[in-house]
Each structure stands twice: as structure tokens, then as C-alpha cells.
Amino acid sequence: MATARARTAGLARGRHILAIQDTTTLRDDGKQCSLNLHAMIAVDDDDGGLLGLVDAVFLSRTGGKKRQCAKRPFAEKESRRWLDATQTAATLVAAGAAKVTVIADQEGDIYEEFACRPAETELLIRAHLALRAREVTLVRPKRNHPEQAKKLPQNVTLTLVEAREVDPPDDVTPVHWRLLTTHTVVTLADACRLTGFYRQRWTIEQLFRIMKTKGFDIEAVRIAEHGPFENLTTATLIAAIQVLQMVRERDGAAKRPLQDAIDPQDQPALEAICQSLQGKTDKQKNPHPKGSLAYASWVCARLGGWTGYYGKPGPIAMMHGLRSLNAMLRGWKLRTDV
Numbered sequence: 630m631a632t633a634r635a636r637t638a639g640l641a642r643g644r645h646i647l648a649i650q651d652t653t654t655l656r657d658d659g660k661q662c663s664l665n666l667h668a669m670i671a672v673d674d675d676d677g678g679l680l681g682l683v684d685a686v687f688l689s690r691t692g693g694k695k696r697q698c699a700k701r702p703f704a705e706k707e708s709r710r711w712l713d714a715t716q717t718a719a720t721l722v723a724a725g726a727a728k729v730t731v732i733a734d735q736e737g738d739i740y741e742e743f744a745c746r747p748a749e750t751e752l753l754i755r756a757h758l759a760l761r762a763r764e765v766t767l768v769r770p771k772r773n774h775p776e777q778a779k780k781l782p783q784n785v786t787l788t789l790v791e792a793r794e795v796d797p798p799d800d801v802t803p804v805h806w807r808l809l810t811t812h813t814v815v816t817l818a819d820a821c822r823l824t825g826f827y828r829q830r831w832t833i834e835q836l837f838r839i840m841k842t843k844g845f846d847i848e849a850v851r852i853a854e855h856g857p858f859e860n861l862t863t864a865t866l867i868a869a870i871q872v873l874q875m876v877r878e879r880d881g882a883a884k885r886p887l888q889d890a891i892d893p894q895d896q897p898a899l900e901a902i903c904q905s906l907q908g909k910t911d912k913q914k915n916p917h918p919k920g921s922l923a924y925a926s927w928v929c930a931r932l933g934g935w936t937g938y939y940g941k942p943g944p945i946a947m948m949h950g951l952r953s954l955n956a957m958l959r960g961w962k963l964r965t966d967v
Contacts, residue, residue, distance in 0.1 A: 630685060633867050634717075637671050637681035640889060642725035645674035647829050648683055648718035648750075649732045650711065653837040655848060655862060661692030664855060668866060669714045670836060671721070672829050674730070676883035679832060679874045684717040685866060686710060687859050700773050703741055711737040712745055719747035730812070732830050738809065740770050743785045746811070753826055756789065756809040763814065765789045788814045792824045832873070839869040839944045872947045874922065879930065879942055881916075881923030891925045898961040902954070903928045912937045929954055 650669040657663040669683040688707055703709060715731045722729055728751070733742075735755045746752055767785045772778040787809045794803040808827055814820050840847050845865045852858040874890040877883075887893055900919060906928065907914045917923035930942030933950030942950075 630682070630863060633682040633870075634684065637683055638721055638724035638726075640680045641671060641721045643727055644680075645728040645730070646680070646718070646721050646726045647672040647674050647730050647732055647826055648715075648721070649830050649833045650684075650714045650737065651734065651830070651833045651837070652688070652710070652736070653840075655858075661690070663690045664688070664858070665690065666862060666866070667710045667714065668833065668836070669718060669731075670833055670870065672832055673883075674728075674826065676885065677829065677877070678883045678885045678889065679870065679877055680889060681874075682867060682870055683721070684714045685863065686713070687855075687862075689855065702774050702777055703772075708739050708741075711739055711742050715742065715746055715750055715752070719749040722749040730826060732826060734830065740767060740785070741781065743767065743787060743809070743811070744769070744781045751811045753808055753810045753812065753823060755827070756807045763789060765809070767809075787811060790814055790820050790823050792820075832877075835944075836866075836869055836873050839872055839948070840865055844869060844872065844944050844948050868948075868951070872944055872951055875926035875929055875947050875951070876942070876944050878922045879926045879947075881918075881921060885922040887920050887922055887925055889922050891922070893920075895958050895961075896920060898958055899925055899928060899954075901961075902932075902957055906931045908937075925954075932957075 648669055648671055650667065652665055652667045655664045655666055665688040666685060667688060668685040671680040671683050672678065673680055688710065711733060718729050718731050729749060730751045730753055733754045735757050737754045738757050742754070743752060765787055767787065769778060769781050769783050790808040790810060792804065792806040792808070794805065797803040806824065806827060808823060810823055812819070812823060814823065839845065842848070845868065847862055847865050850858065850861060852861060871890045878885050887896060891899065896919070903915050903924070915924055915927045917927055926947070929947050929950030931937065931950065932953040933942065933946035933948065935942040935946045
């Protein structure tokens with residue numbers, strides 16, 4: 630995890646980072662016992678490129694905790710994970726990021742998240758509140774631990790951005806977002822930019838799908854012990870990010886560099902593999918520049934069974950291709966070491 634975080638921090642320099650966090654369930658026995666993963670990823674605001682993992686923690690839940698939740702100090706609550714991840718995101722600024730905006734859905738709409746956020750971060754969180762004002766003030770909620778509540782400010786002033794879909798088709802539920810943010814919103818362009826940020830939250834949903842049924846199928850793994858399963862899940866999370874990086878850059882739209890997902894030292898081997906995959910027609914040739922992530926995406930897609938003729942390669946083809954590529958790269962390194 631630390632290695633993945635350091636790699637992401639190295640790519641964040643000079644960029645406005647959208648630090649997107651969410652929780653997904655890995656195992657649930659239907660009897661109030663479950664294992665969950667809370668992850669945060671970094672997306673480049675400028676080009677939408679997925680830079681990598683920022684943070685991830687596992688949460689084991691057992692029955693009865695919700696009833697006692699209100700009585701526990703905030704530091705002992707599971708909801709603390711939203712603030713913890715935000716504090717980790719703040720370290721990207723120390724690593725050279727120009728700005729960090731933390732994005733979450735309404736589960737992250739917690740007073741402590743707004744009141745205790747690091748100064749290095751901005752927040753954009755979908756709200757539970759049904760308000761229609763531009764500037765809003767959240768009053769400090771009552772807590773069962775008054776001495777801890779007193780450490781929080783009495784109120785927090787935020788901006789509420791409401792995005793409502795106008796005249797949707799009859800059979801479609803209209804989009805209606807109420808977003809609370811620490812960003813200043815003065816113009817229509819400001820509001821449009823923030824709704825654009827929130828749209829990027831879908832990236833982490835795609836990531837979880839690749840980890841699960843649409844990719845590595847981590848939920849089907851039969852390892853019983855939590856420790857080994859968590860280790861495997863962490864490796865799967867990092868691999869799923871790599872797959873999603875290449876799926877998102879398969880057209881080369883963001884012009885992301887190879888190093889986002891592939892070690893630059895592997896470029897000679899990658900080019901040799903690419904040469905063996907190219908055919909005589911234009912559609913069987915890699916159209917992307919060498920040294921780009923799109924170039925590597927094309928190679929992985931071809932290794933994963935994509936012919937180049939029909940549609941665009943999805944996560945399944947990219948996942949199989951990445952496995953084949955990693956095996957080839959290991960063989961290449963063995964060849965040079967012998």
C-alpha cells in the first residue's frame with residue numbers, strides 16, 4: 630500500500646488532484662457480519678487521468694454496532710474513515726500537488742469531515758440536506774460526548790451547489806445532486822466545474838466493478854482467513870487500478886505517459902511485444918506514440934484477445950492482457966539476467 634501511495638504521490642506533482650473515496654462490501658454473510666474496503670484514488674482534474682491509489686483500509690463489521698454508534702467517541706466510529714482518508718490526501722500537497730479536492734457521496738456528509746478537514750484540502754460531498762441556498766451554514770450537531778463536541782467549531786459555512794436535470798425522458802429518473810463544498814462558487818462556470826468534479830466520482834465505482842464481477846471476481850475467492858484475503862484484495866485493488874488506467878486511456882485522449890501504470894524500464898520489452906502483435910492492416914497496427922499509456926493499453930488489449938476490428942477493448946480483455954504482459958515482462962527480465 631505504501632509503495633502504491635508513493636507512486637501516486639510522484640505523479641501528483643503540479644496537478645490538481647481529485648481524491649475520490651468510497652466503500653464497497655467484499656464479504657457479507659447476511660447475519661450482520663461483513664468485510665468492507667474503503668479506498669481513495671487520485672484523478673487528474675485537468676485530463677481525467679487515473680493516477681493511482683491514495684489510501685485503502687479494511688473494515689470488519691459485526692452485528693449490533695449501529696445501535697451503539699451514537700454513544701461511541703468519533704475516533705472509534707467507522708465514519709472516521711472519511712476524515713482519515715482526507716488527512717492522507719492532504720499529504721499529496723506536501724508531495725507537490727497543486728491542489729487536492731476530496732470527493733465523496735452522501736455517506737461522507739459528516740460534520741467532523743467539514744470541521745476538521747486539513748487546510749491543504751477542499752471538499753466536495755453529496756449532501757443529505759434538502760436545501761436550495763447558495764451559501765449554507767451547518768450547525769454543530771449534538772453529541773453524546775460534550776467535551777469532544779466543544780473541540781469542534783459551532784458552525785461551518787459552506788457552498789451548496791444544486792444540479793437538477795431538466796425535462797428528462799418519461800422513463801428516466803432525473804438527476805438531482807445537492808453538493809456541499811468548501812470551494813467558492815461565484816459564477817455559473819464555477820458551478821459547472823464542480824459538477825464536473827463530482828461526475829468523476831463514478832471512477833471509483835468502475836474500479837470496484839473491475840475488482841468484483843466485471844473483472845477479478847474477488848468476492849468468489851474462498852480464502853477464509855481475513856489476513857491473507859486482505860493481502861490478496863490489496864494486490865487486486867492495485868491491479869484493478871492498473872487495468873482501469875489503461876481502459877480509460879485506450880483512445881489516448883488524455884495523452885497520459887506510460888509511467889502512470891507501467892515501469893518505464895519495461896518500455897523496450899513492451900515495444901518488442903507490440904512488434905509481434907501488429908499485422909499488415911492499419912487496424913492491426915498500434916496507432917499510439919511509443920512511451921504513452923495508450924500504446925501500452927493497445928498491447929494489453931491485443932494480448933487479451935481484442936482483434937482491433939470490433940468495438941473498444943473493455944476491462945475483461947485488458948485484465949487478461951495485463952496478466953499476459955506481466956508474465957512476458959518477467960520472462961524478458963530473466964532473459965537479460967541470465
